[in-house]
Amino acid sequence: MDLEDVRDLVAASRTYRRFDEGRPVPRELLERLVDVARLAPTGNNTQTLRFHLSTAPDEVAAVLSHHRWAGLLPDWDGPEEGTRPTAYVSVLGPAGARGSAIRNQDAGIAAQTLALAARAAGLGCCMIGSFDAGTMEALGLADCADELAPLVLLALGWPAADETVVIEPADTEHGVAYWRDLDTNTQHVPKRALGDLLV
Numbered sequence: 446m447d448l449e450d451v452r453d454l455v456a457a458s459r460t461y462r463r464f465d466e467g468r469p470v471p472r473e474l475l476e477r478l479v480d481v482a483r484l485a486p487t488g489n490n491t492q493t494l495r496f497h498l499s500t501a502p503d504e505v506a507a508v509l510s511h512h513r514w515a516g517l518l519p520d521w522d523g524p525e526e527g528t529r530p531t532a533y534v535s536v537l538g539p540a541g542a543r544g545s546a547i548r549n550q551d552a553g554i555a556a557q558t559l560a561l562a563a564r565a566a567g568l569g570c571c572m573i574g575s576f577d578a579g580t581m582e583a584l585g586l587a588d589c590a591d592e593l594a595p596l597v598l599l600a601l602g603w604p605a606a607d608e609t610v611v612i613e614p615a616d617t618e619h620g621v622a623y624w625r626d627l628d629t630n631t632q633h634v635p636k637r638a639l640g641d642l643l644v
Contacts, residue, residue: 454565456612458560458561459610459634461569461570461604461632462571462600463524463528463604463630464528464529464530464531464602464603464605465603466526466531466602468531468602469500469531469532470500470531470601474566475534478559478563479496479498479534481558482496482559483496484558485555487551487554488547493539493542494536494538494596495536497533497535497584497586498532498534499532499534499535500532504584505532507584508533508584508598509529509530510583511576511579512573512575512576512577512598514571515623517622517624518625528608529602530600531602531603534559534601535580535584535595535597536552536555536556537586537594538596540590540591540592540593541594542596543594543596548596552597556597559599560599563601568601569603569608570599570601571599571600572598572599573599574597576595580595581593605630607630609630609631610631611632612634613634613635614636615635615636615637617635621637623635
């Protein structure tokens, strides 16, 4: 693997919000993704993160009911039946960790590592930080709520055949706000040019 391969993988690892619901993600594949993420760095090498895998349809549906999709797309209610995720990986930290900058950093590194590994395996992924207090119960972890708290959820599945995600320059009327063409199921992701970022 060279630098261009890494760049291509990062570019391909965009947010996917519609999936092939008729094609489940095997639990064994999720375990392999976590096996990659566990190798990522954590602050002071504390390794306090824990990972919960959801593949059972009833649990996946329960988790789905406790989070929101795409804050910049107020007119989109999320994927319709048949295109919903078939798995979740929940990244959890110690109770109270949502208020810790370093634990959230750890979770972000783990989530990005999971997303890259998922894309390398052919999966689509959506990182989700907007979920409610019922999430632990939906995960079947209510008994652990005094010890663990979810930091980020990753919705996973094989991308829907008609789902397209494109990267484009951030010099249009949309600025850096991602937007969706509902007629073509195309997610547009504006990115600033390299020259605009170097200071």
